[in-house]
Amino acid sequence: MIETRGLTKHFKDVRAVDGIDLSVAPGELVALLGPNGAGKSTTLRMLTTLIPPTAGTARVAGFDVVRQQREVRLRIGYIGQGNGAGHSQRGRDELISQGRAYGLGVRDARNRAGTLIESLGLAEVADRRVSTLSGGQRRRLDIAMGLIHSPELLFLDEPSTGLDPQNRANLQEHILALRARHETTIVLTTHYLDEADSMAERVIVIDHGRIIADDSPARLKAEHVGDHITLGFDHETDAAAAASALAALHPERRGARLVIAAQGAPRRVPGILDDLRAAGHPAAEVEVTRPTLDDVFLKLTGRSLREGGAAQEPADNPDELVEV
Amino acid sequence: MTTLITDSRTVFSRELRPLLRDPFTIIFSMVQPLVFLGLFAPLLPDNSLQWFVPGIIVMSCLFACSMTGSNLLFEIQTGSHERMLVTPLRRPALLIGRALKEIVPMFAQAALIVAVCVPFGFRFEFAGAVLGLLILAAFCIGLGALSYTLALASKNQEWLFWTVQQTLLFPLLLLAGVLLPIENGPGWLQALAKGNPLSYVVDAERALFNGEIFTSATLSGLIAAAAVAALGLWAGVRAMRRSD
Numbered sequence: 410m411i412e413t414r415g416l417t418k419h420f421k422d423v424r425a426v427d428g429i430d431l432s433v434a435p436g437e438l439v440a441l442l443g444p445n446g447a448g449k450s451t452t453l454r455m456l457t458t459l460i461p462p463t464a465g466t467a468r469v470a471g472f473d474v475v476r477q478q479r480e481v482r483l484r485i486g487y488i489g490q491g492n493g494a495g496h497s498q499r500g501r502d503e504l505i506s507q508g509r510a511y512g513l514g515v516r517d518a519r520n521r522a523g524t525l526i527e528s529l530g531l532a533e534v535a536d537r538r539v540s541t542l543s544g545g546q547r548r549r550l551d552i553a554m555g556l557i558h559s560p561e562l563l564f565l566d567e568p569s570t571g572l573d574p575q576n577r578a579n580l581q582e583h584i585l586a587l588r589a590r591h592e593t594t595i596v597l598t599t600h601y602l603d604e605a606d607s608m609a610e611r612v613i614v615i616d617h618g619r620i621i622a623d624d625s626p627a628r629l630k631a632e633h634v635g636d637h638i639t640l641g642f643d644h645e646t647d648a649a650a651a652a653s654a655l656a657a658l659h660p661e662r663r664g665a666r667l668v669i670a671a672q673g674a675p676r677r678v679p680g681i682l683d684d685l686r687a688a689g690h691p692a693a694e695v696e697v698t699r700p701t702l703d704d705v706f707l708k709l710t711g712r713s714l715r716e717g718g719a720a721q722e723p724a725d726n727p728d729e730l731v732e733v
Numbered sequence: 734m735t736t737l738i739t740d741s742r743t744v745f746s747r748e749l750r751p752l753l754r755d756p757f758t759i760i761f762s763m764v765q766p767l768v769f770l771g772l773f774a775p776l777l778p779d780n781s782l783q784w785f786v787p788g789i790i791v792m793s794c795l796f797a798c799s800m801t802g803s804n805l806l807f808e809i810q811t812g813s814h815e816r817m818l819v820t821p822l823r824r825p826a827l828l829i830g831r832a833l834k835e836i837v838p839m840f841a842q843a844a845l846i847v848a849v850c851v852p853f854g855f856r857f858e859f860a861g862a863v864l865g866l867l868i869l870a871a872f873c874i875g876l877g878a879l880s881y882t883l884a885l886a887s888k889n890q891e892w893l894f895w896t897v898q899q900t901l902l903f904p905l906l907l908l909a910g911v912l913l914p915i916e917n918g919p920g921w922l923q924a925l926a927k928g929n930p931l932s933y934v935v936d937a938e939r940a941l942f943n944g945e946i947f948t949s950a951t952l953s954g955l956i957a958a959a960a961v962a963a964l965g966l967w968a969g970v971r972a973m974r975r976s977d
Contacts, residue, residue, distance in 0.1 A: 457819050461974070482821040489819075491812020497751040506747035510820040512735045554816065 410435045410562055410594045411456060415465035418451050418618075425451040427618035428465065433596060435561070438588055440609035441598040442702065444714055448618035449598035450490065453566050456596070457487045470562050483511065486560035490567050493551045496540040500531060500550045503539070504557060511558035518557070525553040529583060545576035552583060563587075565597040569604060577601075581608055602702045602714060614706060621709050626702060633708045634700035636674035638681065640667045641694035654688040655681065674699070740823045744830025748804075749837070763842045766793045767849060774853075782855045787865070787938040788911040790843045794873050795931070797835040799902055801877035802884030802894060805831070809888045818973065828969040832877025836870055858944030864951070865941035872934050872958035878965030882972045909935045933957035 411433040418426040426448040433439055441449045454460045456469050458478045467474045470484035494503040501522055508518030526535045529549045534542050542550065548568070555563060568584070569577040585608065588595055599605050605612050606626045614622040614629070622629055640660075642648040648665045658681070660667040671677050674697045685692050706714045735743075752759050766789055777785055808814040817827060843866065847857060880898065887893035906912070908922070909931035915923055926932045937954020945951075 459815065459818055479821050482819060485819070487816070487819040489812050489815045491810070491815065493813050493816035495747075495751070495808060495813045496811060498747070499750075499754070502747070502750050506743060506750075507816075507820070509743040509746075510740070510817070510822045512821070551816075 410437070411467070411469050411596070413456075413465065413467040416452065416455060416462055416467050417464040418448075418455060418460065419463045424618050426455070426462075429615075429618070429620055431613070431620070433594065435594050436592050437611060438595045438609050439597075439611045439613060440605040441596065441613050441615055442600070442602070442605045442706075442714075443598075443615035444600060444712075447615045449615055450566050451618075452615070453487075453564050453596070453598055457485060457564055458482055459487075483558075484561055486555035486558070486563040488551050488555040488563070488565045488568060490570065492539070492547045493554045494539040494547065496538070498539050499537065500535040500539055500542070500553075501526065503550070504535075504553055507554045507557045513558070521557055522553075525556060529553050545572055545579065548572060548576070548580060549583070552580070556587070559591065560593065562594045562596070565595065567598055567600070569599070569601065577604070584608070600714065606702050612702065614702075614709065616706075616710050622705065629702065629705045630700040631672060634704045635670055635672055636700070637698040638669045638671055638674050638678060639696040639698065640669070640681070640685070640692040641665060641696070642667075642690070643693050647690055651685055651688070651690040651692070654685060654690055735821070735823075737823050737826055737829075740826030741829040741833065744817075744822065744826055745833045745837075748831055748834035752834075752838070759838050762797075763838065763845060766842065766846060770846065770850070780854070782850055782853060783943065784914075784939060786846060786850050786855050786857075787942045788935060790839075790846060790866075791869060791909075791931070791935050791938055792906060792911050793842055793846075794836060794839040794869055795876065795902070795906065797839045798832055798873040798877040799880050799898055801831050801835050802880035802882075802898075805881055805884040806888065806891055806894060809884065824970045824973050825966050827973070828878040828881050828966055829874055831881060832874045833870075835877060836873045839873075840866055840870075857942045858946075861941035861944045861946050864946065865938045868934060868937055868941075868951075868954050868958045871955075871962045872931070875958070875961035875963070875965030878962075878969040882965070882968045885969075885972045905929065905931055908932065911935055930957035930961050 411431060413429055413431045416426060416429040416431070417424070429448075429452060431452075441452065443449050451460070455462050456467055456474060458474050458481050461475055469481045472480035472484070474481055494500060504522035504525060505515075505518045508521050509515070513521060526532055529552060531546065531549055531553065534546050539547065539550070552568075555565075565584070569580050572580060581604065584595065584597075587593055597609075610625055612622075612624065612626050612629060613620055622633070624632070640648075640651065642651060642665045645665045648662055648667055652660050652662050652667055655667070655669070658669045658671065660669045669681075678695060678697060682692060682695065703714050706712070770786075770789055774782060774785060805814060847855065847862070883897055884894055887897070908915070908926045908929045910916075910926060911931075915926045915932070918926075933950075933953040934957055936950045940948050940950040941954075
C-alpha cells in the first residue's frame with residue numbers, strides 16, 4: 410500500500426526527513442511515533458502529495474506521489490492536524506462539498522454525508538456552523554470528511570491532539586471500528602505513547618528524520634527493554650543472602666533490593682517467591698515493572714519522549730505493587 | 734467523472750454557500766457602490782454617466798476579487814485549505830472557483846447599478862454589456878488567482894497580504910482611468926497607463942456597453958484579460974505546488 414525508498418525532505422538546511430524506507434501492507438494499522446519535530450508530519454505530507462520530496466521516491470496506493478498525484482489523491486483520505494471544515498460552513502454542507510470534490514454525484518454525496526453523520530454521532534450538530542462545534546465534534550467531522558469517498562488508505566496526523574481523555578478514547582474507538590468494518594489501511598502519527606501502544610499493531614519510531622525502530626509494541630518493549638522484578642527485603646543482609654539463592658537469575662543488588670531482568674515477569678514471580686521462602690529468605694515486597702514505549706524510546710535515543718514535553722499522559726502500564 | 738468545470742463549480746458552490754445561508758453581507762456590499770455612485774456622479778459634468786458607470790462596475794469587481802485571498806488566509810490557518818489540497822480537485826479549479834465566488838455577486842451588483850442608472854439617462858447595448866462582463870470575469874479570475882497566490886506567500890504574516898493588496902489596488906485603478914480620464918493627464922502618467930492591463934479592460938467595457946462590439950478596444954481588452962487570467966492561474970498553481 411505504501412512503498413518508499415530513501416524518502417527525504419530538506420527545509421533550507423534542516424533535514425526534516427532523512428532517507429526513510431518504509432513499506433506498509435494493505436490492512437495494516439501503523440503508528441509513527443516520535444517527539445515533535447521528528448519528521449512524522451513531514452513524512453505524512455509527502456505521502457499525501459502535499460509537499461514534494463527533496464529526494465527519494467514514494468508509491469502510495471500503487472501510484473507515485475510526484476508524477477501521479479491525482480491517482481494518489483483519489484485513493485487516500487487525509488485528516489490533518491487542523492480542522493478541515495471551514496468555520497463559516499455547516500458540517501453537512503462541507504461533507505457534501507467534500508464528496509463532490511471526489512467526484513460523487515449530488516445525491517450520492519448527500520447520502521454518504523448522511524450515513525457518516527449518523528455513524529459518527531454528529532446528527533445534532535451537522536447543520537450548525539462549524540465554529541459553534543466543540544473540539545471533539547469538529548474532530549469527528551474531520552474524520553467524516555476524510556472518509557467521504559471510502560478511501561482504501563487513511564492518514565491521520567496527530568488525530569487526538571488537543572482532545573480530552575474521553576474524546577480521545579471515543580475517537581480511537583471510531584478509528585478501530587472503521588478498520589474492523591472496512592479493512593482500511595491506517596497510518597497515523599502520534600506523540601501519545603499509550604495511543605500508539607493500544608491502537609497500532611506496528612509502531613515505527615522516528616527521531617531526527619530517521620526510522621530507529623519498527624515492530625509491534627510488545628516486541629519493541631521485549632527486545633529493547635524487557636520486564637523487571639524488584640524484590641524488597643527488610644535488611645541488606647537478607648538481600649545479599651537472597652541474591653546468592655537466586656544467583657542463576659543474575660540479580661542486581663541495590664541496598665536492600667534485588668532487581669532481576671526477566672521476560673514474562675508476572676508469571677515468574679510466584680515461583681521466585683516460593684524459592685526464596687524455601688531458602689529461608691522470604692521477600693518483604695515485590696514489584697513488577699513492564700516497559701512502556703517511552704522506555705523503548707529512552708533506550709534507543711538516550712532521551713525520554715516525556716522530557717521534550719511531547720507527552721503528558723501517565724504511564725500506560727503502572728507498576729504493579731504486591732504486598733506479600 | 735469530474736472535469737475542470739465541475740471541479741470549479743464544486744469549489745464555487747462551497748464558497749458561496751455560507752453567503753447564501755446568511756445573505757445580509759452580500760446585500761450590504763451590493764449597496765456600497767450605489768452610495769458611491771450617488772455621491773460621486775452628481776460631481777461629474779453632464780452626460781458623463783455613460784463614461785462613468787462601466788468604470789464603477791470594473792471598480793467594484795476589482796475590489797471584490799482582490800479579496801479572494803483574504804478568506805484563504807484564515808482557511809490556511811485552520812486546516813481547511815490543506816484538506817482541499819489533498820482532494821483530487823484540479824488545482825486551477827481551486828483558483829477559479831474562489832475567484833468566481835467574488836465575481837458572481839458583483840455581476841448581480843452590476844445589473845443593479847445599471848438598473849438604477851437607466852432612469853438617469855444611462856444607455857447600454859445588452860449583447861455588448863454581456864460580452865464586457867465576460868471579459869471582466871476573465872480579468873478578475875486572473876486577479877483573484879494572484880490574490881490567492883499572495884495569500885499563500887503571506888500565510889505566516891497576514892499584514893503582508895493587506896499591505897501588498899492595498900498598495901497595488903489603488904495605482905491599478907487610477908492608472909486605468911476608472912475614476913478620471915487619463916487623456917487629460919501628463920505624458921508620463923499616460924505612459925504608465927499604457928502598461929496597465931486594466932486600462933485596456935476598462936476601455937473595452939466602455940466601448941462594449943455603448944454597443945461598439947467589433948472594435949480594436951474589444952480585442953485589446955480581451956487580450957489583456959486573457960493574459961492576466963493566464964498569468965494568475967500559472968502563478969497560483971505554481972505557488973500551491975511549492976507551498977509547504
